[in-house]
Amino acid sequence: MDNRKKPVVSSNSGKVVFSSLSFRQQPARVLIIEALPPWWSETCMVLCDALDNFLSLACCLDGPCRIPLLSLYAISRQQECLLPFVQVRGNLARLHCCVEELRSLPGEGCVRGAARGAELLRQAVLDSLQQFKQYMRHSSTGNQAISNTSVEVTVMTSQPGKDIVRHLELGLKDADLVSLKRLLVVQVQSLEETHCDRQPSSFLSSSSRDKTKSVHQQKNCLMLGTEVDLQLVQNSAFAMETVLKTWLQEQSGERENLHLLLPSHTDSPIPVCVKCDMQERLLSPALIGLTPDLGVKTESIQNFLPAVKVSANQSSPPQRLKVIKVLRADGVCESVLYGLPLVIRPTICWQLDWDEMETNHNLFHALCHILRSRDLFLLLQVEPVQKSTAGGSGVYSHFILQPSPSLSLLLKPVVSRELLLPCSLPVSTKDPAPDAMQMVQGCLTQLDEEFVFNPLSLSSNLYQHLRRRGLLSQPRYPYR
Secondary structure: OOOOOEEEEOOOOOOEEEEOOOOOOOOEEEEEEEOOOOOHHHHHHHHHHHHHHHHHHHHOOOOOOOOOOEEEEEEOOOEEEEEEEEOOOOOHHHHHHHHHHHHOOOOOOOOOOHHHHHHHHHHHHHHHHHHHHHHHHHHHHOOOOOOOOOEEEEEEEOOOHHHHHHHHHHHOOOOOOOOEEEEEEEEEEOHHHHHOOOOOOOOOOOEEEEOOOOHHHOOOOOOOOOEEEEEEEEOOHHHHHHHHHHHHOOOOOOOOOEEEEEOOOOOOOOOEEEEEOOOOOEOOHHHOOOOHHHOOOOOOHHHHOOOOOOOOOOOOOOOOEEEEEEEEHHHOOHHHEOOOOEEEOOOOOOOOOHHHHHHHHHHHHHHHHHHHHOOEEEEEEEOOOOOOOOOOOOOOOEEEEEEOOOOOEEEEEEOOHHHEOOOOOOOOOOOOOHHHHHHHHHHHOOOOOOOOOOHHHOOOOHHHHHHHHHHHHOOOOOOO
């Protein structure tokens, strides 16, 4: 199959729309939750809160479909399918009812044996695969167009994860797993188990992967191409949200996303190609059109000003940003910043008198000097102009304020917890291979080095492109 973008002509408008293959290979999702006592009484509230938060976000995302189908099972006194396969986008009411039904499962009662619970998990996996087959067969004969042909199953349990993995491997060894892309067992650890874990969690991740469990390392593997992983997570809403948010990231992996071309270190005209994958670090607020206060657009000052109704002869009131924290500059990761930055300078508004303007200028100068001399940033939060009419606290956006050598500051939007996607950034403990080091050093020596970057040296050929496009779209006029 050709993996390039293909133009699709809309029958309604006649316009050519380019359909990207991003997220086209997203698998359907099955979540199997073990709700057995006595563990369920400890994990119920946390897990349901995390699931409710995640589904509220996933249902409202615009753009390409990241979760085409979702099904949910609960293992309590028996195996129960709380939610057959449904589409996620625009289906929040039904998904919320499913979460509330999950909350209602009793957390007290007789304790079933571990073997019985593991057997119910195995049956739920097989039942979900059978339901997926039936759904796909029905969809292929109807009017629905479902492009994905695989499913990923996530099992959440409080039992020892290695025992569950071993039982599932043995119990599914002879089953038909053609449509199963991956099977993930998530062990929810108690507070005592977390303290006894081998190593602390990495930055912005409350989970640690057990690298010893992979189907490709087992003698009795399930089926070629099927992965079985074990992941340990803390019993916290953030840790479980992090597991669920991996569903929002592209899962294709069919080919690399980026070719980084370095000049050849030899006389060859062929560049050295470094093949890379790309990963989203955060969800763009522009994908959530219901929350303009979140900083959906950052293209101009008008997008930054508060959205309040004013008359035609009135100007918008100034945006109010409250400083809530001082940050060390070397402790801020650039990957959590997004949008276009704005330059902040002391005001020259003519409505201020000279004394007030001079005092304000001195305060701004002192702020710039202290932040720069101490290598500090400021974390800001937008103060709403008016209270939310819905009775809640409203939605808050946050910004980072950075100093500069000149009498100015740089304002950049910073992502909030809700929009942050999981990202593993391991630090390599090994030195690069000597031949690779020598090749890369040779490539970099072919390039000019600048001590101060000058963006005026860059040209995107934009003027010529705009002129060409504008002339082609307008009728020709004869010269007079």
